Amino acid sequence: MNFLNIEDEMKYFQKMFLLRKEIENYLYEEGYLNIEPSIFEGYDEFTGINSRINRKSTVKLLDNNSEILILAPDITTGIVNKFLPRWEYGKKLKIFYYGKTYKHNGIGIKENREMGVEIIGEKNQNTDQYILSTAKQIISRYSNDFLLEIGNSKFLKGIMQSCSFNKEEYDNVMNLLYSKNRQDLKDYLSNLPFKNAMSTLLNILDLEGTFDEIKEQVEGLYLNELMQQGVEELSKIDNYMKNITDKVTYDLSMVSELSYYDGIIFRGYIKGSNKEIIKGGRYDSFTEQYGYKIPAIGFTVELDELIKVLDKEEQR
Template structure:
């Protein structure tokens, strides 16, 4: 029973030591990019009313939420998706603001995935939401921030795949398929299941030309030129406007000097049904999943009483950390590597010495020596904690015995040399 208490449930994990320090440093690097772009911090509750995230909002499915009841019998959920939470906040605090709002966050999301998927159920996420601007410039700003944030994190090899859900929605309007068929087709196209798409589409009572577009849809990815070729496949106005939007976003990204990081995919769809325009994911090697997910959601805030367009993204910090580790990209952090050990009689001087180092910006641990333990035991302990140096003040307190644990060298230095 005691051993059972030490284990965590499936889908969550402990993070400690250097890994935890690196994670905080990584988040701070990306947050700095957001702040430099004029975005302001926001924090939403870890749990909210179920209705904020219900399926009619286009968020995650109800069966994938962690639900519970409060003492007043309200159904609450742990936050599965940051976007609806920020949409609620924007409608509450910025209802009458008719100019753009830029928000950024570091939060955790909770999704009750199947254990067989191998995904974390509690994930760290950092991202931004740009509310109140429906222009291609806003889309490009968001994509530029994705690229800059990933570069700030240390990635050099990654790709942002950009799509436009209105291309698919335009074709679906023209086809007049029912909701169940649309859902099935959406899944097949997203998974690039060519045979599945062909089987489903050929059974539909739609024109031969429209069938050909659907059959081609899983293949419509790659360079902008490949996407532009899709204009020859359809005359659907909504679908054509979607391609034109991607062309405009690409032109703006060229001004940022970042267009080479972006490829295009007209077959890209999402489980989040609130997306209405551009949609994108970023990938790198070393992880089996995307590290960034985002898009435009112009109708979501309307559900909370604020008719305002919006676009944003979330970066999966856990997936990004995994990718950086597998690519052997180091996150430089300052960690404590020195311990000051002192006997009780040398307490005052030990505290002065620690203040000297900390005042100079150097991290040190201050540790009272247990009389029952030997100096060798503390040396072994310091090595286990990956410390490089052990500084010992005996009861006289006027001499520092400096033990370099890497070079296995010891010297004695007067305390006055440090404090002069």
């Protein structure tokens, strides 16, 4: 953020301070505990886990052993790396943090403020619902024109497993899904050996909207066990969400830049903003690299974007 005069800059900082405090107070009262995230990550470690991340966009530096470090482009990765090596069985953490992420955006280094929430070590039906209700509480505090979008990465993972694509094919399909390009997806798949799950993959871009609409569309499509599981989990979520808000939409083709999600994924939008305000999901399998699978779910709130939206609404 650049300001012409000091007064505007001070105003902005006070607003950011109050916004942060408001959300932090809410989370603390909800029983989340605060931690301070580290801003450094190992380059190889990070890109190894998050293979879809744009490597060029990471901000690199060297430590005194000439190891390459990066400024965190994502904070959850660091939190898992921090706690999991010392994890004790049966432990449960419910945490929040304020932190900054860094990326090259072509012009310079983009610094991004975010607030994050994680629940690690607990998983029952209520955990997913609880974290979604926390997300909803935060976003609905700042706008009535919000929308929560929910997907489940198990569905796509199930398809990809059955299709057994190689790395190149997998990346190409993911990119076509990322831009929701139906015709090119169809053309591309028609050149590959046919697998049952491809028939569902061809229709996946229709699997969006209300959950009832999706249920109708899914009817008759090929589903393996993992895909079935994904749909069932969403069905339970939908039953719960119906009680707390009608501003929910579902998308089974949701693709995330961070590849560690494993289960429910979700985003929160506010009308008039051109970026996600909230993004998150379940990432159980992310913890497997430490030798055991610890359930984990969380999300981040994009504070810079949220304050822009609030400013816009104020001016109106």
